[in-house]
Amino acid sequence: MTVQSRATAAERQQPSQGPTKAQRSDGKRAERRLGIMLAAPAAIIIVLVTAYPVGYAVWLSLQRYDLRFPAEQSFAGLANYGAVLSSSYWWQAFGVTMLITVVSVAIEFVLGLALALAMHRTLVARGLIRTVILIPYGIVTVVAAFSWQFAWTPGTGYLAALLPTGTAPLTDFGASLAIIIGAEVWKTTPFMALLLLAGLALVPEDMLKAAAMDGAGPWQRLTQIILPMMKPAILVALLFRTLDAFRVFDNIYILTNGANGTGSVSMLGYNNLFKAFNLGIGSAISVLIFISVAIIALIFIRLFGASAPGSDNTGKR
Amino acid sequence: MGTDSRTRIWWALAGVVVCIYALVPVLWIVSLSFKTTDTITDGSFVPRSWTLDNYAQIFSLDLFTSALVNSIGIAIISTVLAVVIGTMAAYAIARLDFPGKKTLVGVSLLIAMFPQISLVSPLFDISRAVGLFDTWPGLILPYITFALPLAIYTLSAFFREIPWELEKAAKMDGATPLQAFREVIVPLAAPGVFTTAILVFIFCWNDFLFAISLTSTSASQTAPVAIANFTGASQFAEPTGSIAAAAVLLTIPIIIFVLLFQRRIVAGLTSGAVKG
Numbered sequence: 001m002t003v004q005s006r007a008t009a010a011e012r013q014q015p016s017q018g019p020t021k022a023q024r025s026d027g028k029r030a031e032r033r034l035g036i037m038l039a040a041p042a043a044i045i046i047v048l049v050t051a052y053p054v055g056y057a058v059w060l061s062l063q064r065y066d067l068r069f070p071a072e073q074s075f076a077g078l079a080n081y082g083a084v085l086s087s088s089y090w091w092q093a094f095g096v097t098m099l100i101t102v103v104s105v106a107i108e109f110v111l112g113l114a115l116a117l118a119m120h121r122t123l124v125a126r127g128l129i130r131t132v133i134l135i136p137y138g139i140v141t142v143v144a145a146f147s148w149q150f151a152w153t154p155g156t157g158y159l160a161a162l163l164p165t166g167t168a169p170l171t172d173f174g175a176s177l178a179i180i181i182g183a184e185v186w187k188t189t190p191f192m193a194l195l196l197l198a199g200l201a202l203v204p205e206d207m208l209k210a211a212a213m214d215g216a217g218p219w220q221r222l223t224q225i226i227l228p229m230m231k232p233a234i235l236v237a238l239l240f241r242t243l244d245a246f247r248v249f250d251n252i253y254i255l256t257n258g259a260n261g262t263g264s265v266s267m268l269g270y271n272n273l274f275k276a277f278n279l280g281i282g283s284a285i286s287v288l289i290f291i292s293v294a295i296i297a298l299i300f301i302r303l304f305g306a307s308a309p310g311s312d313n314t315g316k317r
Numbered sequence: 318m319g320t321d322s323r324t325r326i327w328w329a330l331a332g333v334v335v336c337i338y339a340l341v342p343v344l345w346i347v348s349l350s351f352k353t354t355d356t357i358t359d360g361s362f363v364p365r366s367w368t369l370d371n372y373a374q375i376f377s378l379d380l381f382t383s384a385l386v387n388s389i390g391i392a393i394i395s396t397v398l399a400v401v402i403g404t405m406a407a408y409a410i411a412r413l414d415f416p417g418k419k420t421l422v423g424v425s426l427l428i429a430m431f432p433q434i435s436l437v438s439p440l441f442d443i444s445r446a447v448g449l450f451d452t453w454p455g456l457i458l459p460y461i462t463f464a465l466p467l468a469i470y471t472l473s474a475f476f477r478e479i480p481w482e483l484e485k486a487a488k489m490d491g492a493t494p495l496q497a498f499r500e501v502i503v504p505l506a507a508p509g510v511f512t513t514a515i516l517v518f519i520f521c522w523n524d525f526l527f528a529i530s531l532t533s534t535s536a537s538q539t540a541p542v543a544i545a546n547f548t549g550a551s552q553f554a555e556p557t558g559s560i561a562a563a564a565v566l567l568t569i570p571i572i573i574f575v576l577l578f579q580r581r582i583v584a585g586l587t588s589g590a591v592k593g
Contacts, residue, residue: 027494028414034494035415042406042465043421049462050428053439060439118331125332131579132339138571138582139343140523142541143564147346156557158345161360186342191586198587243430250525254545266434270530273438286435293432 054290060283067277080284090285092261093268094292099177100264101245104184108241109234111185112192117222119193120200133190141187145254148183173260180262183251188244192237199233200226231304239300243293265289343568349561357557371562381563383535384543388567391453391539392521395460400514402461403468404506408498410469411476412484422469429466433459437530444531451533459527464517471516474588475509476502512585515574522570540567 064076084090119129136144151157152169160169169175203226211221227234249266256262258271269289273282345362350371352364359365375381410418440459441450449455479502487497528539538546544563547556575582 030494031413032415034498035409035413035418038405038409038413039415039417039421041402042425042469043417045402045458045462046424046428046465049440049458050431050436051424053436053443056443057435057439060442115335118328118335121328125329127579129332129335130583131575132336134575134579134582135339135343135572137586138519138575140525140541140564140567140571142525142545143346143567144342146544146560146564147342150349150557150561151342151345155358156349156360158360158362186338190339194583194586240430243432247432247434249434250541253525253529266432266526269434270437270526273441274530279438279442282438286432286438289432290435293430293435297430 057283057286057290060279061287063280063283065278065280065283067279076280080280081288083281084284084288089268090265090288093263093265096177096262097246097248097264097266100181100184100248101242104181104188104245105238105241107181107185108189108192109238111189112196112237115189115193116196116200119197133193136187137190137194139187141250142254144187145183145251148179148186148251149255152179170256171260173262176256176260176262180248180251180255183255184245184248187251188241192241195233195237195240196230199230199237202233203229235300235304239297242296242300246293246296247289265292346561346564346568349557350565352558352561354558371558372566375559375563375566378559380535380546381540381543381559384538384540385566387453387535387537388522388540391456391460391537392518394453395457395464395521396514396518398457399461399464399468399517400510403465403472403513403517404510406465407469407472407476408502408506411473412481413494425466425469428463429470431463433463433526437526440527441530450531451537453537455531456527456537456539459531460521460524464520467520468513468517471513471585471588472506472509475512476506478509479505508581509585512578512581515578515582516585519571519574522567 061080062076062078063073064079065073115133119126149170151159154160154163154165154168160167163169169179207225207229208221211225216224247266248264249270252258252262252264252267253270258264258267263271265285266289269282269285272278272285276282348362348364349357351367351369352359353366353368353370356365406421409415410422436459444450444455449458483505484497484501487501488494492500523541524539525541525545528542529545532538532542540563544560544567547560547563
């Protein structure tokens with residue numbers, strides 16, 4: 001962050017030592033050409049692998065297209081959307097996904113903030129703690145999900161052994177959701193904590209000392225100074241994690257495979273494609289998920305305006 | 318004095334809690350992987366008798382060894398390509414003026430938030446049509462695409478910290494923009510590029526949704542999918558031990574990265590996302 005001010009200072013000197021006018025416009029043109037050349041591969045791949053398929057998904061979602069009867073493909077208008085939106089499966093999955101998203105992000109925020117404050121303050125074994133919390137972040141989600149699944153499997157698991165015999169938490173709707181949320185929280189709290197820790201580093205120490213002198217207690221310092229100063233970091237962390245949590249798939253696939261109504265919207269889309277082989281309906285679900293994510297992102301950006309990531313990330317000038 | 322040492326103990330205690338939090342699920346799967354077949358269902362956190370049978374067993378399965386090779390190969394190729402393409406784009410975004418720059422930044426931000434499932438159904442159909450289904454490139458392409466925003470953001474954050482006066486000096490000495498990029502900036506940017514590579518590798522190594530949707534045989538199935546499909550060495554054996562052993566093997570590279578590059582990973586994770 002200090003580096004930025006250095007960079008702008010350096011840029012301000014630029015005109016004084018710049019080349020002559022003719023050279024500059026030549027240089028400008030070369031710069032543009034190089035810029036396009038360097039950015040082109042990324043742009044091409046993005047268009048090929050996302051933009052085109054997204055458009056194709058929209059087109060597919062308007063088709064009657066069952067992979068078991070490919071010959072019967074025909075234009076269906078909005079019928080697939082009607083079928084999805086009037087189905088209780090969609091709303092069940094949507095509700096479950098929203099619940100998982102809201103609850104896990106809320107818990108992650110509180111735990112992540114506590115963890116960030118602890119890492120910011122603690123002098124004991126700071127490096128060790130930072131190393132250790134990167135393990136949940138880095139570990140393959142499927143691996144972690146199996147660890148939780150076995151832990152809660154009656155007979156096998158050390159956690160299931162603590163429960164009264166005869167209870168199988170992963171066969172119960174509420175308990176399954178709690179375990180799914182637990183697995184999500186375990187894995188992503190460190191990421192949240194690291195983002196918040198970076199924001200915490202921006203809070204001036206002097207200000208906190210001055211507030212303490214004036215008699216502000218720890219809670220007041222947290223709510224009156226630290227949190228407001230960290231607002232940009234908090235927003236980025238919440239936005240990223242909310243959109244990430246909304247696509248939850250791996251944990252549910254391993255832990256319950258969507259049994260007892262615990263499937264997320266991503267599970268629903270997957271099952272429609274690979275179990276029901278219905279590309280039309282599956283694509284309609286894909287598009288609806290995309291729209292849901294866009295709405296969530298828009299709400300965040302509306303609420304927090306220009307502090308959305310990227311808005312001032314466009315480069316040096 | 319008294320309160321000071323009391324706070325130290327308090328923080329040390331918090332550290333212990335954090336370590337338990339992070340390590341217990343990992344130690345549990347490690348413990349399972351060393352349990353013998355008769356003790357695997359005893360529910361004990363520490364194995365009562367130890368064995369390496371589970372590891373021997375998964376390596377006797379062609380299914381797992383080929384999946385491991387696929388995982389390593391696909392993750393490495395995707396990482397290299399994503400980092401090369403991302404470095405070029407990030408340099409252009411951080412340093413050059415060119416038409417479409419804002420769009421590129423905006424679109425890559427969009428992809429960072431994009432629900433992968435929305436791409437699965439069209440990509441499934443397209444990759445079958447063009448013959449990429451169940452091949453390495455069929456997975457590498459989506460991995461690169463979803464790794465690019467991560468690479469571009471992390472790298473352009475690192476690029477902002479490079480002393481650009483040096484580039485200017487090189488240009489004054491008659492270097493073309495391309496030469497300035499290659500001779501001056503690349504060596505300076507190497508640490509950031511390396512960090513980005515670690516993050517991208519972790520992302521590719523972790524993926525499950527694309528891998529399970531766009532592959533079907535051992536030709537390209539990756540290890541997380543293979544583990545999820547384990548049914549046991551024989552139809553009478555419960556796959557718990559094999560799954561645990563395979564899971565531990567998948568975790569080893571992550572542990573190595575974390576131990577060796579803790580500082581870099583933290584810097585990389587936070588640099589792209591947090592800006593005042």
